[in-house]
Amino acid sequence: MATNRASVPRSAAVSKGYNFASSWEQNAPMTEQQQAAIVALSHAVAERPFPAKPDNLSGECNGMSVSTKHSNMEESGDIKAVLVNTNQFYNWFIDLEAAMKSETEEKYQHYVSTLTERIQTCNNILQQVDETLDLFDDLQLQHQAVATKTKTLHDACDRLLIEKQRLIEFAESLRSKLNYFDELENVANSFYSPTMNVANENFLPLLKRLDECISYVESNPQYAESGVYLVKFRQLQSRALSMIRTHISSVLKNTTSQVQAAMLNSGGSKASVSEGVEASIIYVRFKAAASELKPVLEEIESRSQRREYVQILADCHRLYCEHRLSLIKDIVQQRISVFSKKEALPSLTRSGCAYLMQVCQLEHQLFDHFFPSSSEDISSLAPLIDPLCTYLYDTLRPKLIHETNIDTLCELVEILKVEVLGEQLSRRSESLAGLRPTLDRILADVHERLTFRARTHIRDEIANYIPFDEDLDYPAKLEQSAELKSEVISDNRSADVSKFWYPPLEKTVSCLSKLYQCLEQEVFTGLAQEAVEVCSISIQKASKLIMKRSSHMDGQLFLIKHLLILREQIAPFDIEFSVTHKELDFSHLLDHLRRILRGQASLFDWSRSTSLARTLSPRVLESQIDAKKELEKNLKATCEEFIMSVTKLLVDPMLSFVTKVTAVKAALSSGTQNPKLESVMARPLKDHAFAKPATVAEIVQKVSAALQQELPRVMEKMKLYLQNSSTRTILFKPIKTNIVEAHIQVQKLLESEYSSEELKGVIDMVSIHDLQAQLDSLL
Known part of the structure; x- marks a missing residue:
């Protein structure tokens, strides 16, 4: 029976149930306690009793009908039925098999029905889930739509808030701007009030507000009105x-x-x-x-x-x-x-x-x-x-x-x-x-x-000073000055030496000293140049008058003295004594007009230099006059003139002798067409009348006398006019040089043309060394 039971094919429901159970087992594993309970339960139902003997077993041979009653198998462990024939057996077996099958499949059926119900429930749940998911999808779509609408609404709200804020600000700005215009009535009422005056405490704030309104309206002319x-x-x-x-x-x-x-x-x-x-x-x-x-x-x-x-x-x-x-x-x-x-x-x-x-x-x-x-x-x-x-x-x-x-x-x-x-x-x-x-x-x-x-x-x-007699009383005026100086020195008093100067010089120096710190440099320069120039001219005029009145040497020394004083007195003035003079020169007009009248030039020829414009245009001549340089020039010329005049006064005979000798030698070297004159010129020098030893001795004696008599008087005058010893030394040095040079030239001529007896016995010329010692002793 076991074999038959085992060989019973499984129904589709059993397979489906098994598969479901397997799937369930895999998807829903049980715990160890649950598995132990199932094992115990399987052992309990492992042995099943036979079915009970049917109460009424009847059958017909032809019909082979068997009726059996199932008893409780649990109450008896064996089969107590009585089977008469095979048909009954088979019927019983079928019934038994059906009962077993029914009993076996009952739990599966129940399980299947349960599963079916659950599947149906699950299907219903799944359907509900699908419907719920569909609802969720719809809900999600609706949520997205709502979210989109909400975001749109939020954005719109934000924009509205921004717009509202902008409008508020615009309104406030507009109100602040309109306040300036609205103030017109307030300020006007206040200013036109009978109680308003400058002393009122509201006057100045109103004035300030009025200024602000004016500034604002001025800066915004684009506003209406x-x-x-x-x-x-x-x-x-x-x-x-x-x-x-x-x-x-x-x-x-x-x-x-x-x-x-x-x-x-x-x-x-x-x-x-x-x-x-x-x-x-x-x-x-x-x-x-x-x-x-x-x-x-x-x-x-x-x-x-x-x-x-x-x-x-x-x-x-x-x-x-x-x-x-x-x-x-x-x-x-x-x-x-x-x-x-x-x-x-x-x-x-x-x-x-x-x-x-x-x-x-x-x-x-x-x-x-x-x-x-x-x-x-x-x-x-x-x-x-x-x-x-x-x-x-x-x-x-x-x-x-x-x-x-x-x-x-x-x-x-x-x-x-x-x-x-x-x-x-x-x-x-x-x-x-x-x-x-x-x-x-x-x-x-x-x-x-x-x-x-x-x-x-x-x-x-x-410039226009007219001298008095006492102004030109030289050298007597200087002698008085020397006496006054000696008296002042003995009395320990200071003397004003300027009062012994020629008055124009004193006036010039005094005037320039006063003006130097008082006038601007440009103005003072022009005045100083003019003053020095006219003062120099005035001194030169006075010098000529003194030459006529006293002597030529007094006039020269007077001029040297005052020019030196003038140069010394203007030296401290830190200015340039040069002035540029500009003047118009029309001297060329006459020549141009003559050429035009002769037809040599055209009056209307504008392309040439003889045009009317050039003809009538004056020339601008510029001349620069430096009074200080002119003063130096005049002083130098005067000193040279004085040196030559003194030299001539002292050694003029020797100079004339040297000149004649030079002329004779020049004539001999150039030759002459007159034989008689040539024979005369060819004679020795001492045979000429001007060069005889006695004549030469006379010349030497004249020069020696002049050196002993005239030169001391010259030196006395120089000391009288020029108190500065260094100035006298400078002025006397070229005079000494000229005297010595004249003696050297004469001595060389004499040594070449005369014998030693004539030189020592007749001429007896002083030696150059003694001459220099004599001249040095005069200083």
Whole structure:
């Protein structure tokens, strides 16, 4: 039965169930406890009992029907049925087999049904899952759509927020811009209010707001009706500035009236008020007014970059200066007038400048209280300072014009240039800067007058000087000078040697010494060149007169002496004595006109040099005159002339003898056509009449006598005229050289033409060594 049971083919349900179980086993493994339970259960059902004996077993042979009853196999371990025939057996077996099959498959069927139910459930679940997944997909699509819409909505919201913020900012910006235009009505109502004035605490803030509105409208002309608003704003600004101008003028006018009344009460007249009272009244009360106007004036100065405020500030400066000038002009004018009546021109200049500087310093300090930011600009106080300076200038100008004394004019230059401009004005330059133009103008007038007087002095006192007899009394004048010097030396007093100079020389040196520090270098150079030139000419004229009056040598030494003094005195002046003169030369016009009249040139030939333009155009001739070089040239020529005249005075016989000898030798060397004359010339030199030993001895004696008699007198004159020994040595050196050279030439001629007996016995010429010793002893 086991074999039959084993050979029973498996049904499809069993296979499906097995496969499902295997798959289930793989997909859902059991734990060890679960496996142990299954093993125990399999052992329990391993042995199955036979089925029970059927209650009624009937069968027919023909029908072979068997009915069996199954009993509980568990109650009996064996089969208790009684089988009659094979048919019954087979029926029973079939029934048994069916029962076994049914029993065997029951759990599988149950399992299958369970699985089927579960599969159905799973299928339902899967279907539900699919439906759920489909729902999830739809939900995801919907989520994506919602997310997209949400993002779009967020972006739209962000854009709307940005747009809202931009619109808010635009609205605020528009409102801020419109505020400038809306302020027109507010500011206008405030400014036109009957209670509004400059002293009102809201005035300055309103003015500041008005300036801001004007600046904004000016910088944005593209806005609609900006031009209309700008005109209206400017009208309000003009009204406000007019109120300020009126207020400042009123305060200054009231203060001025108070000061004038106080001055009248204290002194009777403004000009007679004492300085202490004057300072307390004029300045202290105005300082109080400055405190009252300070807020308004500070606002005006802080906005001085704007054109409108520049004008109102200038008006305030003008009003201030007008009121201050009305107070102090009579006082200043009266003080300067008092100085003018009591003091000379230098003292008047010094006192007037000192007083004017004091007034200007006080006025500058007071002005600084009113306008602290504008006080550095000297032009601000010009309407006040210039009239005050004009009083001093108008007082000094007529006196300067009539001043002829060069010393006084030089003193004025020193006062203005050194004391006033150099010391006082430079020390207080900021507060006194307004005085400089007037002081420079006065100094320029003094320079001009000094230059004119210097030229007049050079022309009248130097160039056109007419000497007196005592001016030309040389050498007697020098002898008096020597006596005076000896007396001065014995009395230990200093002597003024310049009074023994020729007057034009003394005037020239004195004039240049005074002008050197007073005039500008260019002006002084021209004057110095002119003065030196005319002085040199004047000295030369005087030298010629002295030559006629005394002697030729006195005239020469006089000229050398004074030219040396002039050169020495102008040496310290650090200037160039050269001046370039330009003049127009029309001398060529006459020649051109003659050529035109002759037809040799055309008047209208513009292409040639003889054209009308060239004919009528003058030539510009430039000539440079250096007075110092001319002086050196004249001095050199005079010294050379003096050296030659002294040389001729001393050794002229020897020079004539040497000349004759030279002429004879020249005639012999050139030959002659006259035989008689040639025979005469061919004779020995000592046979000629001019060269006989006795004649030569006479020549030597004359020269020796001149050296012993005339040369000492020449040296005495040189000592009298030239006190400097080095100068005399320099001047005498070429004279000595000429004397010695003349003796050397004569001695060589004598040694070549005469015998030693004639030389020693007849001629007896001094030796060169003794001659040099004799000449050296004279120095």
